[in-house]
Amino acid sequence: MSDIITVKAPVNIAVIKYWGKRDEDLILPLNDSVSATLDTSIMCAKTSVCARPEFKENEIWLNGKKETFQSPRLQNCLKEIKSRAAAENSVNEDFLQWKVRVCSENNFPTAAGLASSAAGYACLVTALAKLYKVKSDVSSIARLGSGSACRSVYGGFVRWHAGTNPDGTDSVASQIEGSAHWPEMHALILVVGDTKKKTSSTTGMRISTQTSELLKHRIKYCVPQRTDEIIQAIKQKDFPKFAEVTMKDSNQFHAVCLDSYPPFVYMTDVSHLIVDLIHKYNELSGSTKVAYTFDAGPNACLYLLEEEVPQVLSFIRHVFPSSNPELFVTGLKTNEVTLNPELKNICEPQAKDLIKYVIHTKVGEGPTEVTDGSHLLNDAGIPK
Numbered sequence: 001m002s003d004i005i006t007v008k009a010p011v012n013i014a015v016i017k018y019w020g021k022r023d024e025d026l027i028l029p030l031n032d033s034v035s036a037t038l039d040t041s042i043m044c045a046k047t048s049v050c051a052r053p054e055f056k057e058n059e060i061w062l063n064g065k066k067e068t069f070q071s072p073r074l075q076n077c078l079k080e081i082k083s084r085a086a087a088e089n090s091v092n093e094d095f096l097q098w099k100v101r102v103c104s105e106n107n108f109p110t111a112a113g114l115a116s117s118a119a120g121y122a123c124l125v126t127a128l129a130k131l132y133k134v135k136s137d138v139s140s141i142a143r144l145g146s147g148s149a150c151r152s153v154y155g156g157f158v159r160w161h162a163g164t165n166p167d168g169t170d171s172v173a174s175q176i177e178g179s180a181h182w183p184e185m186h187a188l189i190l191v192v193g194d195t196k197k198k199t200s201s202t203t204g205m206r207i208s209t210q211t212s213e214l215l216k217h218r219i220k221y222c223v224p225q226r227t228d229e230i231i232q233a234i235k236q237k238d239f240p241k242f243a244e245v246t247m248k249d250s251n252q253f254h255a256v257c258l259d260s261y262p263p264f265v266y267m268t269d270v271s272h273l274i275v276d277l278i279h280k281y282n283e284l285s286g287s288t289k290v291a292y293t294f295d296a297g298p299n300a301c302l303y304l305l306e307e308e309v310p311q312v313l314s315f316i317r318h319v320f321p322s323s324n325p326e327l328f329v330t331g332l333k334t335n336e337v338t339l340n341p342e343l344k345n346i347c348e349p350q351a352k353d354l355i356k357y358v359i360h361t362k363v364g365e366g367p368t369e370v371t372d373g374s375h376l377l378n379d380a381g382i383p384k
């Protein structure tokens with residue numbers, strides 16, 4: 001039997017955004033956040049880990065490239081897993097001394113600016129927890145890698161509780177509902193072409209925390225109410241409410257970025273056009289059928305029910321023509337439809353390739369162990 005552990009972990013996209021830290025080292029947030037975890041069969045991180053007495057040092061390979069193990073976030077994750085293992089007495093002393101090898105890959109382009117650190121750290125921490133036989137909740141350890149990663153430890157709809165303890169012990173994620181609760185919930189990720197270097201989340205959050213008055217108001221008044229509202233909407237499967245809160249929260253997060261000093265922006269003209277189109281689409285539909293949300297980049301994530309996907313995809317194709325129409329939509333399959341003239345009239349077709357491609361996915365499960373032997377490390381512990 002192999003001593004290599006391999007895990008797949010999902011991406012998550014927040015509907016109530018995490019923005020701002022009260023502790024940068026422990027990655028403790030200023031506010032609760034809520035997200036949906038997306039299907040690992042479409043987008044995932046995959047990580048193999050093993051520990052052996054003959055390994056001379058800790059080593060890590062990310063997407064085929066050897067990287068340093070010295071990053072404080074990585075070190076913190078390994079340290080915390082080992083101290084849990086020691087507390088739980090789950091492995092022997094020797095095993096704790098052995099060095100580890102980590103090999104990790106994303107099955108989606110990292111260059112697309114998609115939430116890859118969340119999947120990556122959730123995957124790493126889940127794999128290490130299995131290696132060291134840690135049984136307790138690992139969301140607070142994934143959090144040490146990247147805040148949003150703590151939400152990828154669970155499937156379905158997830159809440160990250162900001163917590164109040166200075167040591168972060170109560171800053172953990174919990175599941176609101178599993179993926180089977182609302183299987184009709186799908187997502188379309190619109191990958192917007194953009195090469196501009198953006199402000200990292202970490203830097204952006206720091207500037208907002210230090211300077212934005214709007215962020216203070218958001219944390220005190222808006223987030224607590226929206227969190228209650230969206231949890232209720234999820235439990236009752238109330239799509240229009242879910243969508244409204246999602247869009248308002250995304251808009252407020254980006255308003256906070258502009259309210260920061262100096263300000264920074266993540267959305268581009270194409271992002272703003274998408275916002276405009278979704279509002280017009282909803283207006284014409286007579287109810288809220290689609291929600292948009294944007295993270296720290298120009299890509300849109302649209303949340304919508306499965307029944308709406310064919311028409312929305314046809315609408316996106318109409319406005320954003322592609323020079324490679326066959327490869328424009330990846331992920332889950334769906335038939336598209338002929339657009340009715342009113343939808344066509346919302347907007348003229350734009351220049352080609354403003355949207356590079358679309359990933360069609362749905363809400364899915366949390367991390368799972370890969371048991372078919374398709375490890376990323378060979379028997380000698382070297383990347384394949």
Ligand code: DP6
Binds near residue numbers: 148294
């Ligand atoms: C806009 O989790 O990437 O996507 O904790 O500094 O690693 P660090 O930041 P990160 O920030 C994510 C911010 C966001 C909103 C969200 O996912 O809630």
